[in-house]
Amino acid sequence: MAISLNNESMDNALKPITDANETILAKTWGTINYTPKLNSYRVDSSKSSIGFQNIYAYVALSNTHIKIITLHSLDTTRTTGLFNIPLSDITASKIHKGILKSHLQLEFNQEKIKILWLNSSTISEFKNQKSNVEAFCDFFHHV
Numbered sequence: 001m002a003i004s005l006n007n008e009s010m011d012n013a014l015k016p017i018t019d020a021n022e023t024i025l026a027k028t029w030g031t032i033n034y035t036p037k038l039n040s041y042r043v044d045s046s047k048s049s050i051g052f053q054n055i056y057a058y059v060a061l062s063n064t065h066i067k068i069i070t071l072h073s074l075d076t077t078r079t080t081g082l083f084n085i086p087l088s089d090i091t092a093s094k095i096h097k098g099i100l101k102s103h104l105q106l107e108f109n110q111e112k113i114k115i116l117w118l119n120s121s122t123i124s125e126f127k128n129q130k131s132n133v134e135a136f137c138d139f140f141h142h143v
Contacts, residue, residue: 027060030117037111044082093140096125
């Protein structure tokens, strides 16, 4: 299976869930571990299953939200869910920055979600993956 993750696809997927007054501070691709409480932040009407672990996702940080766009595991050109988590709902964070991989664990609504990243994106056409992962980690360093 060829993975076709790229900046253009992510930008197109972000458009419907980004308000005009929001500024995107970082955008990445990675995997997430799903939690049922994430559904309370779902902004699309789709009821499609997104899986539970190691779900491909575009993850963006704006000045007001974390935006998660989950992708189909066999066809990453298809989105399976759109989520907007207000930064004000995030109560804690835990960061692990490694040489090859990094992860960020966020706590909200008495639940935790983990975002895992490869620091370099050799399997995709994603530009600036490393600097965007660092921007995410730096932003949540103080939460």
